[in-house]
Amino acid sequence: xxxxxxxxxxxxxxxxxxxxxxxxxxxxxxxxxxxxxxxxxxxxxxxxxxxxxxxxxxxxxxxxxxxxxxxxxxxxxxxxxxxxxxxxxxxxxxxxxxxxxxxxxxxxxxxxxxxxxxxxxxxxxxxxxxxxxxxxxxxxxxxxxxxxxxxxxxxxxxxxxxxxxxxxxxxxxxxxxxxxxxxxxxxxxxxxxxxxxxxxxxxxxxxxxxxxxxxxxxxxxxxxxxxxxxxxxxxxxxxxxxxxxxxxxxxxxxxxxxxxxxxxxxxxxxxxxxxxxxxxxxxxxxxxxxxxxxxxxxxxxxxxxxxxxxxxxxxxxxxxxxxxxxxxxxxxxxxxxxxxx
Amino acid sequence: xxxxxxxxxxxxxxxxxxxxxxxxxxxxxxxxxxxxxxxxxxxxxxxxxxxxxxxxxxxxxxxxxxxxxxxxxxxxxxxxxxxxxxxxxxxxxxxxxxxxxxxxxxxxxxxxxxxxxxxxxxxxxxxxxxxxxxxxxxxxxxxxxxxxxxxxxxxxxxxxxxxxxxxxxxxxxxxxxxxxxxxxxxxxxxxxxxxxxxxxxxxxxxxxxxxxxxxxxxxxxxxxxxxxxxxxxxxxxxxxxxxxxxxxxxxxxxxxxxxxxxxxxxxxxxxxxxxxxxxxxxxxxxxxxxxxxxxxxxxxxxxxxxxxxxxxxxxxxxxxxxxxxxxxxxxxxxxxxxxxxxxxxxxxxxxxxxxxxxxxxxxxxxxxxxxxxxxxxxxxxxxxxxxxxxxxxxxxxxxxxxxxxxxxxxxxxxxxxxxxxxxxxxxxxxxxxxxxxxxxxxxxxxxxxxxxxxxxxxxxxxxxxxxxxxxxxxxxxxxxxxxxxxxxxxxxxxxxxxxxxxxxxxxxxxxxxxxxxxxxxxxxxxxxxxxxxxxxxxxx
Ligand SMILES: Nc1nc2c(ncn2[C@@H]2O[C@H](COP(=O)(O)OP(=O)(O)O)[C@@H](O)[C@H]2O)c(=O)[nH]1
Ligand SMILES: [Mg+2]
Numbered sequence: 001x002x003x004x005x006x007x008x009x010x011x012x013x014x015x016x017x018x019x020x021x022x023x024x025x026x027x028x029x030x031x032x033x034x035x036x037x038x039x040x041x042x043x044x045x046x047x048x049x050x051x052x053x054x055x056x057x058x059x060x061x062x063x064x065x066x067x068x069x070x071x072x073x074x075x076x077x078x079x080x081x082x083x084x085x086x087x088x089x090x091x092x093x094x095x096x097x098x099x100x101x102x103x104x105x106x107x108x109x110x111x112x113x114x115x116x117x118x119x120x121x122x123x124x125x126x127x128x129x130x131x132x133x134x135x136x137x138x139x140x141x142x143x144x145x146x147x148x149x150x151x152x153x154x155x156x157x158x159x160x161x162x163x164x165x166x167x168x169x170x171x172x173x174x175x176x177x178x179x180x181x182x183x184x185x186x187x188x189x190x191x192x193x194x195x196x197x198x199x200x201x202x203x204x205x206x207x208x209x210x211x212x213x214x215x216x217x218x219x220x221x222x223x224x225x226x227x228x229x230x231x232x233x234x235x236x237x238x239x240x241x242x243x244x245x246x247x248x249x250x251x252x253x254x255x256x257x258x259x260x261x262x263x264x265x266x267x268x269x270x271x272x273x274x275x276x277x278x279x280x281x282x283x284x285x286x287x288x289x290x291x292x293x294x295x296x297x298x299x300x301x302x303x304x305x306x307x308x309x310x311x312x313x314x315x316x317x318x319x320x321x322x323x324x325x326x327x328x329x330x331x332x333x334x335x336x337x338x339x340x341x
Numbered sequence: 342x343x344x345x346x347x348x349x350x351x352x353x354x355x356x357x358x359x360x361x362x363x364x365x366x367x368x369x370x371x372x373x374x375x376x377x378x379x380x381x382x383x384x385x386x387x388x389x390x391x392x393x394x395x396x397x398x399x400x401x402x403x404x405x406x407x408x409x410x411x412x413x414x415x416x417x418x419x420x421x422x423x424x425x426x427x428x429x430x431x432x433x434x435x436x437x438x439x440x441x442x443x444x445x446x447x448x449x450x451x452x453x454x455x456x457x458x459x460x461x462x463x464x465x466x467x468x469x470x471x472x473x474x475x476x477x478x479x480x481x482x483x484x485x486x487x488x489x490x491x492x493x494x495x496x497x498x499x500x501x502x503x504x505x506x507x508x509x510x511x512x513x514x515x516x517x518x519x520x521x522x523x524x525x526x527x528x529x530x531x532x533x534x535x536x537x538x539x540x541x542x543x544x545x546x547x548x549x550x551x552x553x554x555x556x557x558x559x560x561x562x563x564x565x566x567x568x569x570x571x572x573x574x575x576x577x578x579x580x581x582x583x584x585x586x587x588x589x590x591x592x593x594x595x596x597x598x599x600x601x602x603x604x605x606x607x608x609x610x611x612x613x614x615x616x617x618x619x620x621x622x623x624x625x626x627x628x629x630x631x632x633x634x635x636x637x638x639x640x641x642x643x644x645x646x647x648x649x650x651x652x653x654x655x656x657x658x659x660x661x662x663x664x665x666x667x668x669x670x671x672x673x674x675x676x677x678x679x680x681x682x683x684x685x686x687x688x689x690x691x692x693x694x695x696x697x698x699x700x701x702x703x704x705x706x707x708x709x710x711x712x713x714x715x716x717x718x719x720x721x722x723x724x725x726x727x728x729x730x731x732x733x734x735x736x737x738x739x740x741x742x743x744x745x746x747x748x749x750x751x752x753x754x755x756x757x758x759x760x761x762x763x764x765x766x767x768x769x770x771x772x773x774x775x776x777x778x779x780x781x782x783x784x785x786x787x788x789x790x791x792x793x794x795x796x797x798x799x800x801x802x803x804x805x806x807x808x809x810x811x812x813x814x815x816x817x818x819x820x821x822x823x824x825x826x827x828x829x830x831x832x833x834x835x836x837x838x839x840x841x842x843x844x845x846x847x848x849x850x851x852x853x854x855x856x857x858x859x860x861x862x863x864x865x866x867x868x869x870x871x872x873x874x875x876x877x878x879x880x881x
Contacts, residue, residue: 076386082567085380146590146618147451147563176618178495179488186483200491231593266449268383268567270595291450294536295576296569319450319481 066099066109074109081299081336084269087306091116114337120302121329126311128258128286128326130161136216137169137223139248139255143241143282144262145274146229149290149316151180153262154224155187156316156324162193166221171211172197173204173244176228184226190321194218204228204240205247212251225256232277241282258285260313265291265298272300275308290316293323299336363415368400371415382635384598385571388605396422420632427601427628428610434465435584436556441474441520441528443553446587447546447577448561450534453589455485457561457615458531459492460623461587466498471526476501476516478509478549481533489531496620499525509533513549530555537576550581559612561587562603563595570599571606578607588626589615597634671729674761675721678714719747720757732758 071092078088094116095109130138140157142150154170162168170188172195174180181197188195196211208225215223227244230237248255261284263271278284292298292315301312312327334340363371372393379389400418436442444461446454458475465471475493477500479485486503493500501516513530520528530553535542550558560574560583577583586607588600591614600611611626721729723746728735735743735758744751 079380080386080568082569085377145565145593147453149451177488178491179484182484182487183482231590233594234592264451264563264565266563266567266569266573267565268595268599269381270383270565270567270593273594291536294449294569295538295572296567300567 066096066102066104071096071100074113078113078299081297082268083299084272084303087303090306110337110339114333114339117302117333117336118330120305121312121333124305124309124312125327125329126286126313128260128313130166130222130258132166132221133252133254133257136212136252136255137220138257139212139223139225139252141225141227141245141248141256141259141282142262143227143259143278143284144229145231145264146177148229148262148264148267149288150174150229150262151183151187151226152319153260153288153290153314153316153324154184154226155191156321157314158187158193158224159191159321160324161222162191167219168193168222168224169211169215169218169220170195171208171215171223171225173207173211173226174228175200175202175204175207180226180228187321205244208244209247209250212248212255216251232274232281238277238281241278245282259283260285261287261310263287263289263300264296265289265294266296268300271304272307275304275310279308279310284310286311286313288312288314288316289327293317297336301332302336363400363403365401368397368415371400372397375415375419378636379598379601382596382598383565383567383570383602384635385568385602385606388571388602389598391605392422392426392601416636420636423601423632423635424628427604427631428626433625434557434612436465436471436527438556440524440526441517442526442557443517443520443555444527444529445546445550445553445555445558445581446529446531446561447558447581447583448534449536449563449573450482452534452561452563453587453615454534454561455479455488455492455531456618456620457559457587457589457613457623458489458529459496459498459620460615461559461613462493462498462529463496463620464623465527465529466496472524473527473529474499474501474516474520474523474525475529475531476512477503477531478512479531479533480507480509480512485531485533492620509545510548510552513553517553528553537573537580543576543580547581555584557584558582559585559587560603560607560609561589562599564588564590564593564597564599564614565595566599570602574603575606578609583607583609585609585612587611587613587615588631591631592616592622597631600631601635671721671724671732671761672726674764675718675729678718678721716747716749716753717757720744720749720754723747732761 074095075088075092078091079085083091091113095112099108099112130140132138142154144150151174158168158170168191170184170193172181172184174184175198178200181200185195185197196207196214198207198210204227211223211225225244225248227241228237230241232238245256245259259282261275261278261282263274267274275284275287287301287304287310289298289301289312298315304310305312315325315327315332317323317325375396376389376393379392380386384392396419399422400415403414403418434444436444446458446461448454455477458477462473462475465473475489475498477486477489479489490500490503501512501519504512504515507515509532516528516530519525530549532546532549533542535546537543558581560577562570562574566573574583574586586600586603586609588597588611591597603609604611611628611631614624614626614630616622616624720743723743724735728739728743740751740754744754747754
């Protein structure tokens with residue numbers, strides 16, 4: 001399962017680059033050895049997150065007794081990771097139930113919380129299986145708010161699946177934003193996948209319809225359909241998304257076989273509204289969280305998992321074509337708490 | 342999760358609030374709620390903590406207006422502090438300088454820089470009559486330069502010719518040169534999105550800044566941004582020097598706490614808000630709007646504000662006592678009317694009440710407008726003081742005199758007196774009912790519970806209720822209560838609980854202190870309605 005997005009070894013210069021950035025960025029943390037597996041990359045992506053949490057928690061627990069003040073500061077550290085006040089409280093309450101008033105080490109606190117977070121994330125850690133259907137391609141619809149990373153994620157996934165030997169086609173369903181079609185075409189070139197497109201302003205449903213017919217004709221395994229970014233409170237735009245789904249169903253009633261909601265790790269508690277409303281409009285089957293290479297911590301994933309239990313398939317850790325990883329509950333939780341693999 | 346801070350605080354204050362003053366204990370408890378509310382609205386933790394400390398100091402010892410609930414009073418204090426921290430409305434662009442003046446747009450990936458660049462280009466061209474050149478330095482994201490070019494064509498603003506393979510610094514140089522040679526006033530430099538911890542890309546944009554010496558460096562940030570807002574804003578500001586913030590996607594349903602975080606950490610004003618995908622969806626920043634959002638409520642705060650402005654504390658207290666004793670004379674009636682008019686009249690008060698939209702239109706349909714209030718005020722002012730405090734002495738000849746003095750008819754005077762009588766009756770009944778207030782029941786009804794509640798209450802009060810009011814039909818107020826012939830049927834005060842009866846209006850506001858209502862829970866906002874209103878707003 002881990003092999004899904006597992007990276008081959010990096011080119012030497014690239015490794016050097018990483019080490020340099022890591023050194024510069026993480027003055028506080030010991031520089032880890034330049035590992036090349038996906039975990040080190042994830043840890044690198046989440047390094048800021050872990051640092052911040054580690055610092056906070058470290059500072060909190062110089063006095064080893066778990067008291068109310070300590071718990072409050074701990075709770076705050078979790079909030080800073082965007083977990084939201086509710087989840088942060090739940091986690092600290094869980095900790096205090098077991099250990100209140102007892103001596104506890106910094107390491108133990110982190111282990112405990114990482115375990116708790118892992119328990120929440122474990123059920124949503126799922127593998128995205130995209131299999132060609134009997135009567136046509138496997139259809140993947142990509143949805144999300146503006147700028148979340150939908151097009152980029154399609155580019156990365158197209159690359160991954162085509163390098164797995166699948167025949168992949170892309171549909172430039174963002175017919176609204178200027179140059180969105182051109183952007184997807186570039187990703188098509190990069191990943192060596194054909195792109196079906198119409199002019200900007202064309203009907204997104206019609207484009208999806210044609211793309212499906214074309215993908216079927218060309219005997220494609222997977223068809224990725226991009227969509228225009230839309231804010232979930234815009235009912236007319238959500239209705240448009242519903243319409244795209246309806247049109248897709250005209251040719252294959254079981255399609256889309258996956259509807260992925262792309263979330264930006266920088267987003268705070270509004271992610272809840274996004275998952276809620278997009279799920280209702282487009283029956284979201286799984287999440288992808290992008291931009292985990294930044295300073296944002298993406299902790300909202302934990303409260304999302306708790307509340308919606310929507311599978312999380314992948315994370316984005318950069319703008320390059322191979323900056324996509326499968327979501328690993330344990331690694332994410334441990335990395336969030338600044339623990340090693 | 343709580344719907345808004347008012348709900349939250351009313352819970353926090355249950356049983357704490359006592360002597361008309363915000364005690365430290367009460368404030369402490371309230372501040373915990375404020376803090377959580379801020380965090381849920383994505384205000385960054387350090388900023389939320391500072392803010393709460395500041396507000397707490399202000400709130401302790403603050404007198405609570407008799408007229409408002411202590412929770413609302415705290416909300417007002419919090420709101421005022423929020424607005425103050427968020428800054429003023431009119432922070433225009435600082436571009437009065439030898440042309441071409443550079444404006445540098447920076448921010449994270451996907452924050453909306455390119456769209457904002459185009460919006461700004463259009464704004465400066467059309468509103469400020471500037472000759473603008475837009476330049477995309479985004480060589481990272483595929484087709485980013487083409488995107489700006491296309492937008493430029495749409496809005497008729499020039500863009501720099503795209504030459505592939507040039508570095509951002511080279512493009513910037515070329516842009517400034519063209520700006521000079523071709524007589525542009527402003528050159529907008531759109532840059533690639535970058536993470537604030539990406540050393541390489543941050544020094545690249547630093548080089549662009551050194552070369553172009555922008556008068557404005559605008560950090561473009563998404564209103565949905567979470568706790569990371571402080572980190573990102575701080576890093577951009579300390580590394581390249583930000584002069585202002587553009588908050589995008591404010592048309593979404595995010596609470597927008599990031600605005601407060603970024604303003605607080607950089608000290609830079611939020612200059613614009615992006616309110617939609619179209620190129621004209623750019624507005625000057627309105628701190629009040631963001632403050633309302635962060636607190637998650639509509640206009641409750643401005644209502645409290647108005648009440649605070651118009652009601653004198655002493656008056657309110659005096660009246661509350663009178664109510665308690667069941668003494669309420671025409672003098673009081675007059676001052677109630679005055680307060681109501683000061684607050685912008687009946688319909689304005691109604692429009693400020695969450696969930697009151699339906700009743701508002703009903704009242705408009707029923708012709709209960711402010712002219713009635715004015716007329717009644719005229720009648721009351723034509724009375725002598727003695728007549729107002731002892732309405733019993735108002736015999737036929739006195740009524741005649743009052744009518745001609747106020748330019749009304751005797752019928753008008755009679756109607757007012759009848760109404761006054763009903764108010765007294767209703768007040769007595771409501772006092773007997775104890776804590777459950779009329780308005781609470783009415784709001785329950787509006788919340789979708791149908792008319793039963795109101796009917797049940799009316800039955801309890803020994804009144805009957807016009808069918809229209811309970812079944813939400815077109816004319817919920819039934820017959821126009823000001824109808825010449827009927828006037829108000831006596832012993833049927835509920836016929837007109839929301840109409841020209843200023844007492845009902847006041848108790849709804851908690852104004853003038855119906856003591857029984859004061860400890861009641863504040864009206865819950867009708868969630869469904871609120872969502873509808875939001876959606877409607879989004880469409881425009
Ligand atoms: N650093 C980083 N940037 C990303 C990631 N995913 C996407 N982006 C960038 O985010 C911006 C918006 O992405 P795009 O795919 O155009 O978003 P869309 O509007 O949802 O299609 C682009 O500049 C992307 O390069 C990621 O995982 N990390
Ligand atoms: Mg896109």
